Amino acid sequence: MSRLLVTDITLRDGNHAVAHQLTTHQLSVYAAAADAAGVAIVEVGHGNGIGASSLQVGEAALTDAEMLAVVRAALTNARMSIHVIPGFATIKKDLRPAIEAGVDVIRVASHCTEADITERHITFAREQGKEVYGVLMMSHMAPKEVLLEEARKMEQYGAEGVVLMDSAGAYLPVDVRDKISYLAAGISIPVGFHAHNNMGLAVANTLVAAESGAYIVDGAARGFGAGAGNAQLEAMVAVLEKMGFETGVDLYGMLDAADVCERELVEVMPSAKSTSIVSGLAGVFSGFAKPVDRVAKQYGVDPRDVFFELGRRGIVAGQEDIIIEVARELAEKGSSDE
């Protein structure tokens, strides 16, 4: 039976779904429930990771230190993880304090063609004796050959595994099989997959990833994550176990944790809304759903047009400013066409 490493990203990706407003109570009750379910790793933080709280991408209700302290206290067996994007997170200001706060696992992420920027953060985390993974975000934007090369860089830096993020929910199962199997054959460290549900494929894609050689699989309770949400963790665990994979997660415990999530954390249940489907088709970061809806309303344009234009321009997370520019241009074009 193939064993998998399940990472519960509810308290990090889910923060996107509530504009980074998760409270200490919410973090505490869910972390305890996930821990009781036997989840191996619980990730916590601002949706864009530690050090990311800002006007541009959204200010979190809690500081990184507050989030880490409350989740640390709630975990008994699960390892606490953080998402680290160099640029948002600096070693001195963010990473070192996080390690002092008891982080066990550090996942250092970059855009899928920019693994070079992760070298110092991965090195530092390894020097501190921590478990470190590399993460390639928006991985639908690069061919498998480029992804392999970037993954090899992370491997050389000392990453213990590399996770491909389908940040835009743009993968079809055939893409997952193609890229995951190519990476699994090309690097000597484990490969992982992180799905988004824009086209309703998150759990199915995760299953295909596991069948294609992925060892690390991400999921969020009730799919509570950016945009259309992530792979629904409790369903993902159920399906993987049924298919013969060993997740180490207790199904009843996970179902209970998901109930806690729905009751305590979820304001609006994530679903593949029209704009999510469009953003998946357009290959645009799932976290753009809320700002695109808001800006489209403001400028009186169709958010679906905004998504397709963002996709055409290859816009990635961190370029939120462009949403306004695109909406304004579409509005101007609309009025000149009239």
Next chain:
Amino acid sequence: MSDQIAAALRADSAASVTDVAKLEKLRGQRILVTGGTGFMGSWIAETVTFLNDVRGFGIDLLLLSPSASGFAQRAPHLASRSDITLLEQDVRDMSALPEGVTYVIHAAGTPDNRVHVTDPLRTMSTIANGTSAVLHAAAASDDLRKVLNVSSGLVYGAQPLDMAGIPESHAGGPRPDSISSIYAEAKRYAEAEAAAWRSQAKLPVVTARPFAFIGPYQGLDKPWAVNNFLRDALLCVPIRILGDADTQRSYMYPSDMAYWLLAILAEGVPGTAYNVGSPDGITLGSLAERIAASFENPPEVVCRPLGEPRSTRFVPDVSRAQSMLGLQVTVDLDRAIQRTLEWHRATGAGR
């Protein structure tokens, strides 16, 4: 660095020089080492200063590096000596050998694989253009007696799992199209250029192919298994084995390495390559256990079954160096681990 640490390094160097007669040709010579302030250069300096102080060799040692200034901090007992001269220069810019240089050890180019993938163009340029510059300068010199080109055991590519040790005659090679092969391919080019200079200009160039080492002057930040194990143990956290615990490596203590390199410089036959390393392979699992066992409160050794097992092997056959030059490994692995840990505890390096 305290006098006590310097004395321990001196004792290591003295113990590794098993036959001083092999180095007689270096007596009174002026030796240039490129990459001179790195791990290899520092250990060559330790051995040369032992030869000068105790055996009256009178070697004049020139250490060339693009960032020589940090050396004074790392090894003040060497940097302050009158028989050592620091030259701050990029090896690629060398147009002539410093006056009177008779022997060259060309060891420039970091083996840090993180640098290789982040800055592959610079890595290739330093090795290829640096070697070119050194060999041009050596060929133009009237005083030169021999060049030792320090290559790498990585030029052989993946070692067949059923091959106990890679001999110098092994005709393998890395994949030329992989970002992970940048360093090895550049080293292959450097060897080829050295062969061309030897053939066309009769330049006396001998080659060393180093494998893996464990010892003082090696930072624990390097992303290699043994460094990670030592760092984990010193941090009092579990030693984590990543990948396959059956992967085999071998480790030589650097005072042996320095003696071997100087012996190859003095007695090595031009046009010949010599592996430098320990022929005694050890699995990463056993290595982690050996490091753990050297602590009073041994740290836990954790081997998580991550994905499919894929063991590899990187162990040299050193029978050529043994039979042609009479070289032997004098420091066993347990002693090497013990000395390395003592050095890190005393200097706080790598933490």
